[in-house]
Amino acid sequence: xxxxxxxxxxxxxxxxxxxxxxxxxxxxxxxxxxxxxxxxxxxxxxxxxxxxxxxxxxxxxxxxxxxxxxxxxxxxxxxxxxxxxxxxxxxxxxxxxxxxxxxxxxxxxxxxxxxxxxxxxxxxxxxxxxxxxxxxxxxxxxxxxxxxxxxxxxxxxxxxxxxxxxxxxxxxxxxxxxxxxxxxxxxxxxxxxxxxxxxxxxxxxxxxxxxxxxxxxxxxxxxxxxxxxxxxxxxxxxxxxxxxxxxxxxxxxxxxxxxxxxxxxxxxxxxxxxxxxxxxxxxxxxxxxxxxxxxxxxxxxxxxxxxxxxxxxxxxxxxxx
Numbered sequence: 175x176x177x178x179x180x181x182x183x184x185x186x187x188x189x190x191x192x193x194x195x196x197x198x199x200x201x202x203x204x205x206x207x208x209x210x211x212x213x214x215x216x217x218x219x220x221x222x223x224x225x226x227x228x229x230x231x232x233x234x235x236x237x238x239x240x241x242x243x244x245x246x247x248x249x250x251x252x253x254x255x256x257x258x259x260x261x262x263x264x265x266x267x268x269x270x271x272x273x274x275x276x277x278x279x280x281x282x283x284x285x286x287x288x289x290x291x292x293x294x295x296x297x298x299x300x301x302x303x304x305x306x307x308x309x310x311x312x313x314x315x316x317x318x319x320x321x322x323x324x325x326x327x328x329x330x331x332x333x334x335x336x337x338x339x340x341x342x343x344x345x346x347x348x349x350x351x352x353x354x355x356x357x358x359x360x361x362x363x364x365x366x367x368x369x370x371x372x373x374x375x376x377x378x379x380x381x382x383x384x385x386x387x388x389x390x391x392x393x394x395x396x397x398x399x400x401x402x403x404x405x406x407x408x409x410x411x412x413x414x415x416x417x418x419x420x421x422x423x424x425x426x427x428x429x430x431x432x433x434x435x436x437x438x439x440x441x442x443x444x445x446x447x448x449x450x451x452x453x454x455x456x457x458x459x460x461x462x463x464x465x466x467x468x469x470x471x472x473x474x475x476x477x478x479x480x481x482x483x484x485x486x487x488x489x490x491x492x493x494x495x
Contacts, residue, residue, distance in 0.1 A: 177486055177489040177490045178486055180485075180486075180489050181482045181483075181485045181486035181489060182482060183293075183294075184290065184293060184294050184438075184482070184485050185290070185478060185481050185482045185485065186478075186482075187293055188289050188290055188293055188389060189478045191386055191389035191390060191393070192389050192390075192392050192393035192396070192474075193393060194390060194393060195209075195389060195390035195391060195392060195393020195394045195396075196393035196394060196396050197393075198390065198393075198394065199393070199394040199395075204390070204394050205394070206394065206395060208391075208394065209391045209394040209395040210395075212387050212388070212390070212391040212394075213388070213391050213395075213450075215387070216383075216384055216387050216388040216391065217351060217352070218351045219351075219380055220380050220381060220383045220384035220387065220388075221351070221352055221355065221384045221388070222351045222352055222354060222355025222356075222358075223355065223377045223378075223380040223381040223384070224355075224380075224381035224382075224384040224385075225301075225302045225305075225352065225355040225356050225359055226355045226356075226358050226359040226362070226377065226381075227359070227374075227377050227378060227381045228302060228359070229302050229356065229359025229360055229362070229363050230358075230359045230362035230363050230367055230369070231363075232363050233363065233366075235363075235364065238303065238360075239303065239436075241430065242303060242304075242307070242432065242436055243303060243306055243307040244307070245307070245426075245427060245430055245432070245440075246303075246304050246306075246307025246308045246440070246443060247307040247308065247311065249308075249419075249423045249426075249427075249440075249443070249444070250279070250307070250308040250311045250312070250443070251311060253279045253419055253423075254275070254279050254311065254315045254319075257275050257278045257279055257414065258271075258275045258315075258319060261274050261275050261278075265407065267407075268323070269462055270404070270407055270462045270465050271319075271323040272319050272320045272322075272323035272324065272456065272459075272461040272462065273320075273452070273456045273461045273462040273463065273465040273466040273469070274407055274410075274411050274462075274465060274469075275319050275323070276315070276316045276319055276320065276452050276455070276456070276461075276466075277411050277415065277448045277452050277465070277466050277469035277470065277473075278411045278414040278415055278448075278469075279312070279315075279414075279415070279419070280312050280316060280448050280449050280451070280452050281308075281312075281415075281442065281443055281444070281445075281446040281447070281448070281449065282392075282442075282446050282447055282448070282449045282450075283301075283304065283305055283308055283309055283312070283442055283443055283446065283449075289385040289388070289389060290438065290442055290446075290481075291435060291438055291439060291442070292385055293385075294438060295435055295438075301439050301442070302356050302359065303439070304436075304439035304440065304442070304443050305352065305356060306356060308443050309352065309353070310353065312449075313350070314344065316452070316455055317455070317459075320455060320456065320459040320460075320461050321459065323461070324459060324460045324461065392450065392474070395450065396471065396474065397467070397471065404462075404464060404465045404468050405468075407465060408465065408468040408469050408472055409472070411448075411465075411469045411473075412469055412472045412473045412476065415445070415447070415448055415469070415473050416445055416447070416473055416476055416477055416480040416481075417445070417480060419444045419445065420441065420444040420445040420484055423440070423444055424437075424440065424441070424444065424484070424488075427440045428491075428493060433493055433494065434493075434494050434495055437488055437493055437494050438485070438488075438494060441481065441484050441485065441488070445477070445480060445481055445484055446477060446481065447470065447473035447474040447477040448466075448469050448470045448473045448474075449470075450470055452466050452469075452470060453466040453467050453470055
């Protein structure tokens with residue numbers, strides 16, 4: 175019972191705020207415009223401040239773990255390549271491949287990862303290190319897969335167009351606020367940077383808004399009706415996202431000796447719901463945006479159960495504290 179209560183304490187507060195966001199939209203206090211603006215504000219300002227603050231206050235020379243970053247990188251890479259290969263072979267409707275693949279592997283690693291670990295341990299802990307190993311791959315492969323599997327010939331274009339689009343996406347990744355926040359935090363930590371109190375407090379005031387505002391925004395943009403579309407590929411992709419990847423890679427992570435915050439961050443990487451960004455990318459790159467929306471809705475709903483279960487199992491096995 176103690177382990178079960180620990181698991182509920184780790185997950186329920188996070189999903190409760192998402193529910194609050196959905197209720198606030200339904201009763202008219204906030205709307206989709208608020209959600210869109212809040213998402214942009216969190217993504218560009220609050221979350222980079224949070225990641226920077228947590229990293230700069232950590233001795234990165236002692237805490238940076240090459241083995242851990244390598245595990246996150248290769249687990250993500252293997253997942254993407256295998257899912258893509260199988261989807262191209264097994265999906266009868268090839269127009270669904272792009273959305274199916276990216277929604278099967280892309281997690282809400284930054285926002286939900288930080289929120290969960292903050293809720294359990296009080297800081298974002300190892301989430302930034304996990305993000306370094308996984309999120310750049312999420313973005314690079316999402317663009318690549320959607321271009322190759324696009325339903326629109328003009329989007330696929332020639333080899334030159336593909337190279338140009340991929341180059342632009344890599345530049346975009348280099349300018350990504352989250353990546354910049356992590357890079358600045360790593361440099362500050364490595365140099366043992368001490369900020370003046372007024373600057374540190376200002377950054378802290380922005381950072382503290384990241385998780386609750388992001389979760390309210392996710393709830394406000396949640397639309398359950400979309401889950402009714404394309405049931406079969408939606409359920410298969412959701413099962414991969416919430417259960418299969420974790421079932422394969424979590425035992426390997428345990429054998430590698432990862433525990434506590436590191437293991438929680440890996441659970442987030444492997445088994446958190448698909449990020450809403452997948453829908454935006456599918457819609458704008460001529461992928462199957464209806465399938466993407468369905469997978470996002472289903473994984474978000476069921477992750478409240480599956481993530482509680484994964485954390486409970488790890489706690490019951492005394493692998494997290």
